[in-house]
Amino acid sequence: MVRKRERLEVIKDVLESIRSNRNIKPTRLLYASNLSPQMFKEYINELITKDFIKLEIDAKEKKTFSLTKKGQDFLQEYRVIENLIENFGL
Amino acid sequence: MFEWMVENKELLKFFYTFVIALVCAIIVVKTDRLFNLSSHKGIRYLRNAFLFYGVGFVIRSLLEIPALPFKFLNIFFEFFLIMAGFFLLYSLLWKRLETSSKNYNSSLFNPRIFLFYSMALIIALIDNLLGTYIFMFFSQIALFILASIISFKNYKNNGKKHKFLKFYFAAMLLSLGAWSLNAFAALYLWRLRFVTGVYMINTAIFLLFLYGVMKVTKK
Numbered sequence A: 001m002v003r004k005r006e007r008l009e010v011i012k013d014v015l016e017s018i019r020s021n022r023n024i025k026p027t028r029l030l031y032a033s034n035l036s037p038q039m040f041k042e043y044i045n046e047l048i049t050k051d052f053i054k055l056e057i058d059a060k061e062k063k064t065f066s067l068t069k070k071g072q073d074f075l076q077e078y079r080v081i082e083n084l085i086e087n088f089g090l
Numbered sequence B: 001m002f003e004w005m006v007e008n009k010e011l012l013k014f015f016y017t018f019v020i021a022l023v024c025a026i027i028v029v030k031t032d033r034l035f036n037l038s039s040h041k042g043i044r045y046l047r048n049a050f051l052f053y054g055v056g057f058v059i060r061s062l063l064e065i066p067a068l069p070f071k072f073l074n075i076f077f078e079f080f081l082i083m084a085g086f087f088l089l090y091s092l093l094w095k096r097l098e099t100s101s102k103n104y105n106s107s108l109f110n111p112r113i114f115l116f117y118s119m120a121l122i123i124a125l126i127d128n129l130l131g132t133y134i135f136m137f138f139s140q141i142a143l144f145i146l147a148s149i150i151s152f153k154n155y156k157n158n159g160k161k162h163k164f165l166k167f168y169f170a171a172m173l174l175s176l177g178a179w180s181l182n183a184f185a186a187l188y189l190w191r192l193r194f195v196t197g198v199y200m201i202n203t204a205i206f207l208l209f210l211y212g213v214m215k216v217t218k219k
Helices: A007-021 A026-033 A037-049 A069-087 B002-007 B009-038 B041-063 B073-097 B111-130 B134-158 B164-187 B192-216
Strands: A053-057 A063-067
Touching (some): A007 A037, A007 A063, A026 A037, A026 A063, A069 B009, A069 B041, B073 B134, B164 B192
Antiparallel strands (some): A053 A063
């Protein structure tokens, strides 16, 4: 059986997809994140609200996502956060 | 050695409180930074536990000053200590009790935590009315029995992969021991030797938590 991803793991995967693809389009990010469209929308809204990612729209109305400083900080600290949660049974 | 400790009792008490308050402050700062990034509820409750322990111990140090007429502070001391225990237990339990549909913005002011506040306040008030610490001791003994069982399960399930789970379980057992010794001392003989033993165990517990936080958050 496929293991259900934890919320933090999903966030990490989405942010990593954005980091590795630099200015990724929404449709491509949806495929890369492996989420349902509904869940994808919820996660993206959360990440924008928390200032982890930003949505950029160019002159041709083309939408792309990019990482913010806070998003990069999260990816750098992800291992530490995961370590704390697992070692303290949180 | 023991005579020296008796002679310097006040100095040792101050040093004990200072060490624990400092340990709590470090843990709160470290966990708060990780909570701000992750919004993880378990980290949030763990941070709250050490915040309340820290405040509790600072209030306790004020109670040691004989010139201060703030004996009512004893209620706050008990309240913060009991709440800290509740937060620590809840950091282990929240996944089993909270549904993802109910998200409270504040971990300090929400209906669930309000229940803990009420219980802590009732225990602190009863103890102060009766001039005892017994209700606090027994509430904490019950709480740490539960926390020991949960942390033992965590250790059995994931102990090989995550090494600190073993120390976490040890910290819960030590806490249970310290509260039991406290209750024994309060019921039978309130001797300095017992109290010194409790202080030493408590210091070891907080240092163990500090070691864990420093170790697992090391990059």
